[in-house]
Amino acid sequence: MPVGPENRPLLALSLPVICTCSCRWRLERTCLAARYLPRIRFRQTGAKRLIFQVGTGKVLRQAGEQMAGIETGSGGIIHALVVFLLVCCLSAQAVSGDDDFNKLRQAMIEEIEADVRATAIYIDKKSLNEKVMQVMGRVPRHEFVPERKRSHAYENRPLAIGYGQTISQPYIVALMTDLLHPAADHRVLEIGTGSGYQAAILAKLTGQVYSIEIIEELAGRASETFQRLGYTNIESKLADGYYGWESAAPFDAIIVTAAAGHVPPPLVKQLKPGGRMVIPIGGRFQVQQLMLIKKADDEIRVRQILPVRFVPLTGGH
Numbered sequence: 082m083p084v085g086p087e088n089r090p091l092l093a094l095s096l097p098v099i100c101t102c103s104c105r106w107r108l109e110r111t112c113l114a115a116r117y118l119p120r121i122r123f124r125q126t127g128a129k130r131l132i133f134q135v136g137t138g139k140v141l142r143q144a145g146e147q148m149a150g151i152e153t154g155s156g157g158i159i160h161a162l163v164v165f166l167l168v169c170c171l172s173a174q175a176v177s178g179d180d181d182f183n184k185l186r187q188a189m190i191e192e193i194e195a196d197v198r199a200t201a202i203y204i205d206k207k208s209l210n211e212k213v214m215q216v217m218g219r220v221p222r223h224e225f226v227p228e229r230k231r232s233h234a235y236e237n238r239p240l241a242i243g244y245g246q247t248i249s250q251p252y253i254v255a256l257m258t259d260l261l262h263p264a265a266d267h268r269v270l271e272i273g274t275g276s277g278y279q280a281a282i283l284a285k286l287t288g289q290v291y292s293i294e295i296i297e298e299l300a301g302r303a304s305e306t307f308q309r310l311g312y313t314n315i316e317s318k319l320a321d322g323y324y325g326w327e328s329a330a331p332f333d334a335i336i337v338t339a340a341a342g343h344v345p346p347p348l349v350k351q352l353k354p355g356g357r358m359v360i361p362i363g364g365r366f367q368v369q370q371l372m373l374i375k376k377a378d379d380e381i382r383v384r385q386i387l388p389v390r391f392v393p394l395t396g397g398h
Contacts, residue, residue, distance in 0.1 A: 182223055185235035189251050190218050192237040196252040203387035209259040216285040217255050222248075224310060225278040244296050246392055248276040249338060253371075253389065257359045260373050260386065261334040263287045270329070270351065272322035273338035273394070277303035280315050283336070290315045291329050293322040295396055321396035325351045332356060339394035340369045344383075352376045361391040 194208070201207045223234035226248055230240050239247040249257075258279075263269065263286040271280050274294035280303070283290045292315060294300035300319040307315050318326070322337070323345045330351035337348070337360035344360060352358055356376050363369030371386040 182221065182235070186218055186222070189222075189235040189237055190214060193217065193252045193255050196237065197256070200387055204256065209255055210262075212286060213255055213259050213263070213282075216282055217251065217258075220278070220281050220285065221310075222251070222278055225276040225281065225306060242276045242299070244299060246275050246296065246299060248278050249391075254279055254282060256386075257336055257338075257371070258282055258286070260359045261336060261357050263334065267333035268329070270326055270332040270335045270348075271338065272325075272336070272348070274303045274317055275299060275338060277306050277315075277317075279336065279338055280317070281307070281310070281312055284312050284315050287334075288314065291326050291332070292317040293320050293326060295319070295321055321398065323347065323394065323396045323398040327351065334358070335360075337361065337394065338391065340365070340389075340391040341394040344372070344374060345398070349374070349376065349381065354378050359386075361389050365393050 193214070197204070197209055198207055223231045226234050226240055227242060230242075233240060235251075237251050239250045239253075242248050261269065261283075263283060265286070265288060267287040268289045269283050269287050269291070271283065271290060271292040274280060274292040276299070277292075280290050280292045292303070294303060294317065297319055300317060304317050307317065316329075320326075322339075323341075325335075325345070325347045327347070331353040332351055333353055333356050335348050335352055335356070335358040337358070340361040340363050342364060343362065344358075348358060348360075352374075354376055358374040358376070359371065360374065361369045361371050369389050369391060371389045373384040373386055375382040375384075
């Protein structure tokens with residue numbers, strides 16, 4: 082039976098979403114697609130996606146999303162090729178973006194390592210824990226900064242995240258994490274969720290992370306980011322971090338990402354014997370010092386690490 086304009090068979094082209102292949106592959110794939118283009122025509126199907134069998138016009142599948150077929154003739158072929166190549170180009174750009182972020186992360190790691198060597202006299206070591214550095218090289222920092230700041234995500238410096246808060250310098254994040262001596266079975270408390278980046282680093286190194294944020298908007302944003310990126314071992318809440326998380330205590334380690342005027346007694350109480358706390362101490366307009374606190378059965382040992390600058394710890398205390 083002859084095929085007329087009203088019942089000419091349609092075919093839905095499946096275009097690759099990710100184009101990780103070589104230009105030669107894309108050219109071959111384009112030529113392959115062009116061989117079949119004279120058999121199909123362009124038609125907008127509206128809200129329904131219909132896939133027709135070539136030669137019979139029989140509907141094979143229907144889905145609730147828009148799509149386009151391709152029309153017979155030179156105009157339709159050109160349209161198809163333009164659409165196909167456009168998708169390939171956009172996909173290639175996305176892959177290129179991922180590659181760029183990987184390169185920027187590696188450059189960030191090299192800068193952290195250089196800072197560690199430069200501050201060795203303060204921190205009493207020339208390199209940080211290998212597992213910590215590996216995680217720093219994998220966690221996507223650009224996912225934790227505002228969209229407009231993503232091009233700066235892997236610069237070794239703090240970035241503003243809104244509400245007067247910042248995401249800490251990668252070197253400081255790596256150093257504070259290293260000082261905690263994280264282990265796979267540890268339960269860690271973080272005071273000051275902020276962007277969520279520090280909690281994400283800890284989540285890759287420990288069993289469970291509890292994180293407290295006092296600013297509602299930041300707490301909500303970080304919680305959404307954790308869910309979107311699949312961090313299932315982070316529990317966060319909106320509260321005043323000065324008082325810790327008593328119902329979840331004791332903790333193997335506590336990290337405070339805002340400067341306090343003194344070490345909060347509730348946090349010391351919630352730290353396990355043998356546990357570690359890293360906290361910056363000092364006022365906003367004073368020289369702050371990053372402190373390492375070790376809790377023994379009958380004493381508290383405090384070690385000054387190096388001068389730092391953090392936003393202040395806020396709350397009703």
